[in-house]
Amino acid sequence: MKAAPFAYVRAESLxxxxxxxxxxxxxxxxxxxxxxxxxMMAMRLARPALLVDINRLPALKGVAVxxxxxxxxxxxxxRAVEEDAALHRAVPLLRAALAWVGHVQTRxxxxxxxxxxxxxxxxxxxxxxxxLDATLVLQSRAGGERRLSAADFFLAPMVxxxxxxxxxxxIEWPVWEGPGVACAFEEVAIRHGDFAMAAAACQIQLDxxxxxxxxxxGLGGVAGTPLAFPDLAAQLExxxxxxxxxxxxxxxxxxxxxxxxxxxxxxxYRRHLAAVLLRRVLLRAAGAPAxxxx
Amino acid sequence: MLAPPSPVTVxxxxxxTPRRAxxxxxxxxxxxxxxxxxxxxxxxxxxxxxxGACSVLLEGEPVRACCLFALQVEGLSVTTxxxxxxxxxxxxxxxxAFCEAHALQCGYCTPGMLIACHDxxxxxxxxxEEEIREAIGGNLCxxxxxxxxxxxxKLASGQEAAHG
Numbered sequence: 001m002k003a004a005p006f007a008y009v010r011a012e013s014l015x016x017x018x019x020x021x022x023x024x025x026x027x028x029x030x031x032x033x034x035x036x037x038x039x040m041m042a043m044r045l046a047r048p049a050l051l052v053d054i055n056r057l058p059a060l061k062g063v064a065v066x067x068x069x070x071x072x073x074x075x076x077x078x079r080a081v082e083e084d085a086a087l088h089r090a091v092p093l094l095r096a097a098l099a100w101v102g103h104v105q106t107r108x109x110x111x112x113x114x115x116x117x118x119x120x121x122x123x124x125x126x127x128x129x130x131x132l133d134a135t136l137v138l139q140s141r142a143g144g145e146r147r148l149s150a151a152d153f154f155l156a157p158m159v160x161x162x163x164x165x166x167x168x169x170x171i172e173w174p175v176w177e178g179p180g181v182a183c184a185f186e187e188v189a190i191r192h193g194d195f196a197m198a199a200a201a202c203q204i205q206l207d208x209x210x211x212x213x214x215x216x217x218g219l220g221g222v223a224g225t226p227l228a229f230p231d232l233a234a235q236l237e238x239x240x241x242x243x244x245x246x247x248x249x250x251x252x253x254x255x256x257x258x259x260x261x262x263x264x265x266x267x268x269y270r271r272h273l274a275a276v277l278l279r280r281v282l283l284r285a286a287g288a289p290a291x292x293x294x
Numbered sequence: 295m296l297a298p299p300s301p302v303t304v305x306x307x308x309x310x311t312p313r314r315a316x317x318x319x320x321x322x323x324x325x326x327x328x329x330x331x332x333x334x335x336x337x338x339x340x341x342x343x344x345x346g347a348c349s350v351l352l353e354g355e356p357v358r359a360c361c362l363f364a365l366q367v368e369g370l371s372v373t374t375x376x377x378x379x380x381x382x383x384x385x386x387x388x389x390x391a392f393c394e395a396h397a398l399q400c401g402y403c404t405p406g407m408l409i410a411c412h413d414x415x416x417x418x419x420x421x422x423e424e425e426i427r428e429a430i431g432g433n434l435c436x437x438x439x440x441x442x443x444x445x446x447x448k449l450a451s452g453q454e455a456a457h458g
Contacts, residue, residue: 010366038360039361103431106432108352
């Protein structure tokens with residue numbers, strides 16, 4: 001399967017890329033790692049007339065870890081994120097999620113922003129962004145900079161709030177201050193590295209007595225977008241996360257999922273997986289040594 | 295509307311030598327290597343990033359050549375399976391181990407497997423069985439089976455294979 005013909009321009013600057021996106025609108029598509037877009041083009045599910053290559057723009061690459069948030073350029077490669085020790089200490093859920101993303105060959109090339117912009121409801125990085133309530137920074141020629149929370153960015157399968165002329169330029173990942181931060185990510189897929197049938201993620205912060213002081217959790221693959229449950233997470237705060245509490249919260253979250261059915265799994269099985277996986281990540285994070293050595 | 299795209303000249307350093315061809319923008323790196331340079335060692339399987347048969351090293355790191363357009367790689371350095379052997383007519387230690395351990399049958403997945411395992415051994419000269427399986431997790435084999443491939447990597451790294 002070959003992609004339909006298109007014109008190609010390597011952007012020389014972010015302004016150049018934004019000019020092209022403004023001029024050609026829906027006909028143009030930014031390409032970064034291409035690990036989602038190129039397969040879509042090969043299957044003719046995407047047929048952009050113009051590809052604007054933003055791979056070689058240094059302004060869109062790299063990570064700056066600050067005390068409250070880690071700012072990541074949208075074209076930072078997944079593999080670079082996986083290997084960044086400072087980022088791992090600041091936002092541990094990222095490496096936990098990336099352990100499930102594709103394979104070495106795809107993570108070497110795939111970018112964090114690309115995965116978010118593609119917005120597959122089963123993908124791991126969109127789930128991590130929703131769980132942690134990351135902020136996505138979009139830029140366009142006419143509108144300047146626009147900042148959206150992950151919850152407002154993901155609208156439906158493969159549909160985001162990004163306008164045609166907008167380019168996702170950065171992601172701000174909240175950094176949880178203080179000791180006792182732990183996280184876990186689990187999923188079930190046909191093959192390790194494939195998109196999840198169901199996925200669950202959490203990040204929690206425990207005090208010295210093992211009481212949960214802060215929590216965030218969510219499910220992937222069981223609705224049109226990743227789901228985060230701040231109200232259920234709040235129920236964990238001030239309590240020890242034991243088996244029964246984890247079970248209750250996991251069941252409450254799974255009950256709110258809206259999974260679809262396909263040849264691999266029906267909706268009921270996906271909802272079952274969601275509850276099992278969420279219970280499992282909560283208990284694993286609660287029992288794991290906080291901020292394990294790298 | 296945009297004008298229909300016209301072919302463009304692209305230059306890529308392949309196995310240490312700058313190579314040039316005039317291609318359509320939609321030409322993938324794997325088609326550039328096979329159709330335009332005649333380097334047919336890199337195989338095409340699924341053409342959408344699932345099977346790993348087209349793996350090559352881009353600036354030393356394994357990537358899927360079907361999920362990259364040749365134009366994106368302009369000026370960068372690519373190593374294909376043809377570039378793994380030390381000299382013409384010779385095989386690398388890993389390639390010899392593949393023969394020794396019967397790690398190939400039809401050979402379709404072999405170039406991708408060799409690239410993935412070559413990269414693993416470059417990063418990690420004595421990988422565990424789990425690490426080997428993780429490294430080839432993105433490469434599908436449909437005949438020999440993975441055990442002999444794991445054995446070959448162990449052999450190449452000077453470790454005894456589990457199933458000799």
